[in-house]
Amino acid sequence: MQPLHLRSRLLVYGTFALAMALASLHLPPWLDRFRPDWVGLVLVYWAMALPHRVNVGTGWVLGLITDAAQGTLLGQHALGLAAVAFLTVRFHQRIRVYPPWQQALSVLVFLLVDQLLVIWINGITGYAPPDFWYLAPPIGGMLVWPAVYILMRDLRRRFQVS
Amino acid sequence: MAHLSSEHKPLFAPETAASIRLFICAVLSVALMTVDHRQHHLEALRNVLATSIYPLQMLAQLPYAAVDWATETFESRAALLAENTRLRERQLFINAQLQKLTALEAENRRLRGLLESTVNVAAERVLIAELIAVDFDPYRHQILINRGSQNGARVGQPLIDEHGIVGQLSHVNLTTSSAVLITDLSHALPVQINRNGIRSLAVGTGRFHELELPNIPNNGDIRVGDLIITSGLGGRFPRGYPVARVTRVEFDPSRPFAKVFAQPTAALDRVREVLLILDDIPDPSRGEKPAPLPEKSERVAAPPAKR
Numbered sequence: 315m316q317p318l319h320l321r322s323r324l325l326v327y328g329t330f331a332l333a334m335a336l337a338s339l340h341l342p343p344w345l346d347r348f349r350p351d352w353v354g355l356v357l358v359y360w361a362m363a364l365p366h367r368v369n370v371g372t373g374w375v376l377g378l379i380t381d382a383a384q385g386t387l388l389g390q391h392a393l394g395l396a397a398v399a400f401l402t403v404r405f406h407q408r409i410r411v412y413p414p415w416q417q418a419l420s421v422l423v424f425l426l427v428d429q430l431l432v433i434w435i436n437g438i439t440g441y442a443p444p445d446f447w448y449l450a451p452p453i454g455g456m457l458v459w460p461a462v463y464i465l466m467r468d469l470r471r472r473f474q475v476s
Numbered sequence: 477m478a479h480l481s482s483e484h485k486p487l488f489a490p491e492t493a494a495s496i497r498l499f500i501c502a503v504l505s506v507a508l509m510t511v512d513h514r515q516h517h518l519e520a521l522r523n524v525l526a527t528s529i530y531p532l533q534m535l536a537q538l539p540y541a542a543v544d545w546a547t548e549t550f551e552s553r554a555a556l557l558a559e560n561t562r563l564r565e566r567q568l569f570i571n572a573q574l575q576k577l578t579a580l581e582a583e584n585r586r587l588r589g590l591l592e593s594t595v596n597v598a599a600e601r602v603l604i605a606e607l608i609a610v611d612f613d614p615y616r617h618q619i620l621i622n623r624g625s626q627n628g629a630r631v632g633q634p635l636i637d638e639h640g641i642v643g644q645l646s647h648v649n650l651t652t653s654s655a656v657l658i659t660d661l662s663h664a665l666p667v668q669i670n671r672n673g674i675r676s677l678a679v680g681t682g683r684f685h686e687l688e689l690p691n692i693p694n695n696g697d698i699r700v701g702d703l704i705i706t707s708g709l710g711g712r713f714p715r716g717y718p719v720a721r722v723t724r725v726e727f728d729p730s731r732p733f734a735k736v737f738a739q740p741t742a743a744l745d746r747v748r749e750v751l752l753i754l755d756d757i758p759d760p761s762r763g764e765k766p767a768p769l770p771e772k773s774e775r776v777a778a779p780p781a782k783r
Contacts, residue, residue, distance in 0.1 A: 331532055338529075338536040340609040347614070370497035374504070382525030383533070384613040385647075385654055388518055389508030396501040403494050439513055441615045441661050444682060 322475040326368065329356050330376060338383055347447050350455035353380055354398050354425055359466045361402035362409055373399030390435045394428035401427065414460035421459045425452035526649045533610045533620065540609040600714055602751040603627060608652065617657035617680065621750060624651040628754055632712055635750045640718040640741035641706060642750050657744050659684055666709040667719050669702050678704060678719055678738065684745040687720050689736040694727050696734060704738055714753060
C-alpha cells in the first residue's frame with residue numbers, strides 16, 4: 315500500500331472537517347432532534363471505500379475530537395465511532411454492492427450502535443435521556459445517507475481517491 | 477502469490493487486526509472516560525482538542541454571524557432611531573433606580589459596619605461575553621462564549637444575564653470558554669428564598685425552564701411566585717442575584733420533602749450576551765461557615781442532592 319496522495323488526504327480530512335462543522339451548526343430545537351451524526355456518516359463512507367486507510371483508529375481519533383466539540387466525556391463518542399468504523403470495515407464488501415437505499419438500512423444499524431453506546435455512557439454518568447427522542451438522529455442519518463453516499467462517491471471519483 | 481485485486485490490495489480486510497484495534501480503542505476510551513469523569517486531569521488534552529476545532533466552530537457559526545451582520549448593516553435609519561430612543565429611556569429609568577441603590581448601598585454598609593459584619597456589598601467586576609452559536613450534546617446544557625483565559629476567564633466564574641444567573645464556566649480555552657447552565661443535570665447552586673431567607677439548593681433538571689429545590693421540608697414556608705436568589709454559600713456565586721421564581725409546590729405527606737420547582741429568571745435558551753463576573757467571590761459572613769466544597773467542585777458548585 316502506498317501512502318495516499320496529498321490531494322486525496324486533503325479530501326478525506328476536508329470532508330471530516332466539514333462534517334464536524336455541520337455537527338456543531340446551531341439548529342432550531344425541532345430540527346436538532348433529527349440532526350444526523352454527520353461525522354459518523356462520513357466515517358462510514360470512507361471506511362467502506364478505503365477500509366485500509368480509514369479504520370478503527372481513525373474513528374477513535376475523530377470521536378475524541380467530537381467529544382471535545384460536544385462537551386461530552388472524553389472517550390464517549392470515541393468508543394461509538396470506533397465501533398462504527400469496526401462494523402463498516404467488517405462488512406464493507408457487502409455494503410459496497412448494495413444499492414444506496416439498502417446501504418441506508420445498514421447505516422441505520424451502525425448509527426444506532428453508536429448512539430446507544432453514547433446514550434448508555436450518558437446514562438451511567440447521570441445524563442439519562444428523558445424520552446425516546448435519542449432514536450431520532452440515527453433515523454435522520456438513514457434518511458440522508460443516499461444523498462451523502464452519492465455526493466461522496468462523486469467527490470471521490472473526481473479526486474481519484476482509491 | 478498474486479493478489480486477486482488488480483490494485484495490489486488484499487481482498488479481505490484484516491479483520492483480526494480490526495477487532496484487536498477495536499479492543500484497544502475500547503480500553504483506551506473507558507480509561508479516558510473514567511479519568512475524565514472522576515478526576516479532572518484531562519483539561520490539557522481537552523484544551524488542545526478544543527483549540528484545534530475552534531476554526532470549525534467559527535465556520536459553523538458563520539451563517540449566524542452573517543445574518544447578524546446583514547440585519548445590523550441594512551437596518552433602516554428609522555428603526556435605529558427608534559431603538560436609540562427606547563434605549564435612552566431605559567437608561568434613564570435604570571439610572572433613576574441606581575440613584576436609590578447607591579443610597580441604599582451606603583446605608584447598608586453603614587448598618588453592617590455598626591453590626592461589624594464583613595459582608596461585602598460592593599459591585600463585582602464584570603466582562604461582557606457573547607455566545608458563539610454552536611450546538612453541544614443535546615443532553616448537556618452548555619454554551620460557548622467568546623472569552624477565554626486571555627481575557628481573564630477562569631473555571632468556575634459565574635455568568636449572569638440581565639435577569640439572573642445563567643451558569644458557570646466549566647472549561648476555559650485561550651479565546652473561548654464553555655459554560656454549564658444552571659439547568660444542566662449535573663449542576664446545583666446554593667440559593668435562598670428572598671422572602672424569608674430559607675436556604676436550599678437549586679438543582680438542574682435537564683429542562684431549560686425548570687429547576688428543582690430538593691430539600692425544602694413539607695412544612696417549609698414556600699409559595700408559588702417566591703423569588704429565589706443566590707445565597708453566596710459555596711463561594712462560587714455572589715450573593716443576592718435572582719435565580720428563579722417558584723412555579724410549582726407539591727406537598728406530599730408521605731415524603732420528607734416537598735417537591736418544589738422553579739423557573740429560571742434568565743432566558744437560558746434565548747440568551748445572546750452574558751456578563752462574566754470576574755472577581756473572586758468573598759467568603760460569606762464569618763458567622764455562618766460555608767458548606768465544605770466537595771472534590772468535584774471544579775465542575776459543579778455543590779453536589780446534586782439526589783445522587
